[in-house]
Amino acid sequence: MLARDDSPALKRTPLHALHLARGGKMVPFAGYDMPVQYAPGVLKEHLHTRASAGLFDVSHMGQIELRARSGRLDDAAQALETLVPQDIVALARGRQRYAQFTNDSGGILDDLMVTNLGDRLFLVVNAACKTEDEAHLRAHMSATCEITALPGRALLALQGPKAEAALAKFCADVVALKFMDVAELTLMDLPCVVSRSGYTGEDGFEISVPADGAEAFAQALLDRPGVQPIGLGARDSLRLEAGLCLYGHDIDPTTTPVEAGLSWSIQKSRRSGGARPGGFLGADAILAQLDAGATRKRVGLRPEGRAPVREGAPLYAGADTTDAIGSVTSGGFGPSLNAPVAMGYLPASQAAIDSLVFAEVRGQRLPLRVAAMPFVTNTYKR
Incomplete structure (x- = not known):
């Protein structure tokens, strides 16, 4: 993480005062002053989320609504399908779908969540990309859709096996939600958008809440048994154990989505031979890779020793070979496994499970095995 920066240019989320009151160690992240950890530390916060419930402030992320100028949701869905390879038209009301904005060559501009709220589409995009994402939407969809950024809303993630019990205290309806279900609910007299989802591999919820009520609501959640505030450090180690991609890494x-192992997110209807194949930016490249396979692949990696292998470490086929064949894109210690884990890219021909590769770390070659992901079993409520 970056060093502490008190520059007034750093933005603050609606929970900034709460983080300070709780002893959060603040660092710059995506232009915001954010808590990387609290007093317990990253390892304990990670394990607490896996065992109980952790509350994360993700208000720095972008929230955007799309409404078709025609008033027909299908028109908004069809317009969005020109920018993502996912099937948005078939997305049912009250359901959410993982998607990617792609460029002309099939590369990923950002990954996002798309929700059908009946009269509009609700998007959650990454903090570092939200300005560019909004501009991208306006450049391609303004003729057909009203595009509204929602800076007046905060976003909280409540994750872990006790998340349901904690949130149900405020609205019993959350119990009926299954993974990737979304509902507009009133919590503490606040109009909220609640999705049963998250980025930790655990069961849990993401809650969009009006910014002016976010601190009181977060405090009420933290007053529930088993709920503790969790910083960005543990959020990163949790998503790494869950085998989830971090944009920009x-x-x-x-x-491309195919190289990244995200082909599962592209429905048959958008593929060759489907009902609405292609039609999105980069379709030629992505459809060709879906049909023929990509030449490289994102893989899970398990170092054979105890030393973590960090982002940027080059990967080699042998202990003495000279040419790198790939690199690590995320790496660190997995507290749930009590062992290091990593992700990276390798040629498809060398990406089979249990293949041996070597990472160069401080002038030494360390052995790693290609491993299946997720590293820790997901516990989503299906």
Whole structure:
């Protein structure tokens, strides 16, 4: 993480005062002053989320609504399908779908969540990309859609096996939600958009809440048994154990969804031979890779020793070979496994499970095995 920066240019989320009151160690992240950890530390916060419930402030992320000028949701869905390879038209009301904005060459401009709220589409995009994402939407969809950014809303993630019990105290309806279900609910007299989802591999919820009520609502959640505030450090280690991509690290404009192992997110209707094949930016490249396979692949990696292998470490086929065949894109210690884990890219021909590769770390070659992901079993409520 970057060093502390008190520059007034750093933005603050609606929970900034709460983070300070709770002893959060603040660092710059995507232009915001954010808590990387609290007093317990990253390892304990990670394990607490896996065992109980962790509350994360993700208000720095972008929230955007799309409404068709015609008033027909299908028109908004069809317009969005020109920018993502996913089937948005078939997305049912009250359901959410993982998607990617792609460029002309098939690379990923950002990954996002898309929700059908009946009269509009609701998007959650990454903090570092939200300005560019909004501009991208306006450049391609303004003729057909009203595009509204929602800076007046905060976003909280409540994750872990006790998340349901904690949130149900405020609205019993959350119990009926299954993974990737979304509902507009009133919590503490606040109009909220609640999705049963998250980025930790655990069961849990993401809650869009009006900014002016976010601190009181977060405090009420933290008053529930088993709920603790969790910083960005543990959020990163949790998503790494879950085998989930981090934009700007594991995926970027030079990486296609197929190379990134995200083919599962592209429905048959958008593929060759489907009901609505192609029609999105980069379709030729992505459809060709879906049909013939990509030449490289994102893989899970398990170092054979105890030393973590960090982002940027080059990967080699042998302990003495001279030419790198790939690189690590995310790496660190997995507290749930009590062992290091990593992700990276390798040629498809060398990406089979249990293949041996070597990472160069401080002038030494360390052995790693290609491993299946997720590293820790997901516990989503299906």
